[in-house]
Amino acid sequence: MTDQAVTAPSLDTESLSRWMDAQGLPGAGERAQARALTGGSQNELFEITRGGEKMALRRPPSYGVEGRAKVLMREARLLKALAGTDVPHAALRGVTDDESVIGSPFYLMDLVDGWSPMGAGWIAPFDTDFDARGGLAIELVDGAAKMARVDWKARGLEGFGKPEGFLERQVDRWLSHLSTFKFRDLPGLDETAKWLSEHIPSTFEPGIMHGDYQFANVMYRHGKPAELAAIIDWEMATIGDPLLDLGWVLVAWSPEGDAMQHARYLDYTGMPSRAAMLEHYAKVSGRDVSAVDYYVVLARFKLAIVLEASVARHAKGEADDRVARFGPIALELMEFAASLSRTTSYR
Known part of the structure; x- marks a missing residue:
């Protein structure tokens, strides 16, 4: 998950916000703000801002890949299982396989504040130290x-x-x-x-x-x-x-x-x-x-x-x-x- 913006695919934030309300997620009654991110190669990733908090939404690609939704639900299951362990991971906030919400299954997780060496290699101070x-x-x-x-x-x-x-x-x-x-x-x-x-x-x-x-x-x-x-x-x-x-x-x-x-x-x-x-x-x-x-x-x-x-x-x-x-x-x-x-x- 990086903060590099890309051309945003469509995301029904009104419907997403209603679903978030039902899940008791932060910012009840607010319209979620969405921004497409790069990160990962198999799914679409969005930064979701609501209630003063930032989360990440992960869903299958819009062009459709057979079995991708099933894989996504497996990921969410694993993240849920890791809650409370010392394995570093983005905490799961919510998940649904109900396609009526945004047109595909998806899950929400914490947005990680960090960096990946796959961007431009080692960043400071690791580039010289x-x-x-x-x-x-x-x-x-x-x-x-x-x-x-x-x-x-x-x-x-x-x-x-x-x-x-x-x-x-x-x-x-x-x-x-x-x-x-x-x-x-x-x-x-x-x-x-x-x-x-x-x-x-x-x-x-x-x-x-x-x-x-x-x-x-x-x-x-x-x-x-x-x-x-x-x-x-x-x-x-x-x-x-x-x-x-x-x-x-x-x-x-x-x-x-x-x-x-x-x-x-x-x-x-x-x-x-x-x-x-x-x-x-x-x-x-x-x-x-x-x-x-x-x-x-x-x-x-x-x-x-x-x-x-x-x-x-x-x-x-x-x-x-x-x-x-x-x-x-x-x-x-x-x-x-x-x-x-x-x-x-x-x-």
Whole structure:
């Protein structure tokens, strides 16, 4: 969620205001003010001001994407479940699947006062203060660790995902997905898939996982010391193996990731060591991180296929030129997934 205005899609603020009145939200009787925001890539986002408070409204895109409303309701369910936990998130204010209110399901949440490195990279003081920048990484992994220790059953998330056999399903699921659009070879694909299938950790403790956990999907509070303000964009969240979120964080981490030329989208100067990241995660989450290389390989394998889907759409003329840059990233991720599988001590 950023404060950059864009051309505003239509939003029936009169009907929204009546609904807010019925929910007992701030500013009873007032007409809500709405402003479209950028933030997230799958849904529309609005800043809603009423009763002297600012909230964010999230709804499916107006052009319609099959299943998007269902995903949105899942996000709202998860945010509701996180209330009262120490996981940084935007608090849920209200949710409805009644399309008669504004023409689509939606939910309201707190508007987070913070910044994202996906805007213009590191902002002051983190652009020049490398010690402070390192704190951003520790806060990132701290958020993943706090998610991992939430008692998801006690939070009403039974049925939110299918944790049984989660790891066993991953390779076949993503190879099946790739088969629907594959248009070129991904060197290292077969080798990585075979290694992942043969080295599945024997046990894991199910927990909440974000599914796309990285710098791009968190917001920080302004100024130092570094403090995570909120984890955002929960479209891929499920109950699975939280260690995959840790693997996602470490996809391009030093020292091995230093050789990557395309997959890094931020300057890693000043970042803490991999060992320090693992130590913090283990301490906060209480989880064993000895198999972390498996999860890094799996994260690279999965991300390469996710990005390759966009590359394939671009090759067919069905996506704009901005996704063309994913082409070399997908190739590099699969290459490095295979190379790590050959050299890791995890067996």
